[in-house]
Amino acid sequence: MTRPVLEARDLRVAYGGNVALDIPRLAVAPGELVGVVGANGAGKSTLVNALLGWSRGAPSVSGSVRLDGEEIGARPPHARVARGLALVPEGGAVFLRLSVADNLAAANVPRGSGRRGYDEEEVYALFPRLQERLHHAGSALSGGERQMLAIARALRLGPRVLLLDEPSIGLAPRLVSEVLRTVRGLVGPNLSVLLVEQNVRAAIEVVDRLVLLERGRILAEGPAAAMRDDPRILAAYLGEAVA
Numbered sequence: 001m002t003r004p005v006l007e008a009r010d011l012r013v014a015y016g017g018n019v020a021l022d023i024p025r026l027a028v029a030p031g032e033l034v035g036v037v038g039a040n041g042a043g044k045s046t047l048v049n050a051l052l053g054w055s056r057g058a059p060s061v062s063g064s065v066r067l068d069g070e071e072i073g074a075r076p077p078h079a080r081v082a083r084g085l086a087l088v089p090e091g092g093a094v095f096l097r098l099s100v101a102d103n104l105a106a107a108n109v110p111r112g113s114g115r116r117g118y119d120e121e122e123v124y125a126l127f128p129r130l131q132e133r134l135h136h137a138g139s140a141l142s143g144g145e146r147q148m149l150a151i152a153r154a155l156r157l158g159p160r161v162l163l164l165d166e167p168s169i170g171l172a173p174r175l176v177s178e179v180l181r182t183v184r185g186l187v188g189p190n191l192s193v194l195l196v197e198q199n200v201r202a203a204i205e206v207v208d209r210l211v212l213l214e215r216g217r218i219l220a221e222g223p224a225a226a227m228r229d230d231p232r233i234l235a236a237y238l239g240e241a242v243a
């Protein structure tokens with residue numbers, strides 16, 4: 001088996017006495033799109049934030065995170081970004097007062113990394129809408145446009161692994177599949193994606209492998225095709241319907 005590009009082992013996050021995440025192993029292979037699904041509070045954001053070394057509040061975090069075989073679990077977020085991890089947090093990370101052009105210009109491949117980030121032309125080819133909105137402020141963008149800008153900013157960093165926290169949240173159903181199809185198209189030999197989604201139905205259409213989280217633990221995981229009829233996944237669908 002090829003070496004995973006990203007691998008977490010014994011990753012545990014606790015807020016006070018409450019364990020929000022306890023995962024023996026989670027790995028992403030080169031060129032793989034892995035989906036992590038689960039209900040509200042399952043620990044999805046906690047997971048991607050812990051992989052980047054960031055958190056809301058002050059949890060205790062332990063365990064190993066390896067990127068391309070290098071242990072980065074004790075490193076601060078900026079050092080992990082410099083080594084090729086990028087996170088688009090829930091709601092997207094854009095500067096609301098800056099224009100689209102300035103938002104893009106502010107994101108650049110960390111110096112000395114040897115990697116290549118998306119240039120402006122590549123960003124516009126991926127998201128033509130951003131070119132049309134180039135001089136609009138971040139605050140004037142629609143939810144979908146803001147999400148595109150946040151993803152574009154992350155791609156400018158030239159990541160090896162992109163962590164996406166619920167890119168479909170708040171988007172109209174038609175846009176959800178559009179954004180997720182775009183995410184699918186990003187994945188290749190030089191870029192793997194870990195996609196966190198509450199929308200199981202949409203996620204299973206695009207991912208290679210699915211991981212189902214419940215109360216911070218992995219309840220089931222496997223290739224998307226095999227997970228489609230898994231009763232635990234079907235139950236997650238139903239959870240979605242009543243959410």
Ligand SMILES: Nc1ncnc2c1ncn2[C@@H]1O[C@H](COP(=O)(O)OP(=O)(O)OP(=O)(O)O)[C@@H](O)[C@H]1O
Binds near residue numbers: 015040043044058198
């Ligand atoms: N700053 C914090 N302080 C205390 N508990 C927290 C904090 N952040 C998250 N938690 C708890 O950790 C658990 C996992 O939360 P997390 O936000 O990771 O879930 P999630 O799966 O991303 O949910 P959602 O889909 O609603 O974003 C929840 O029980 C939550 O209440």
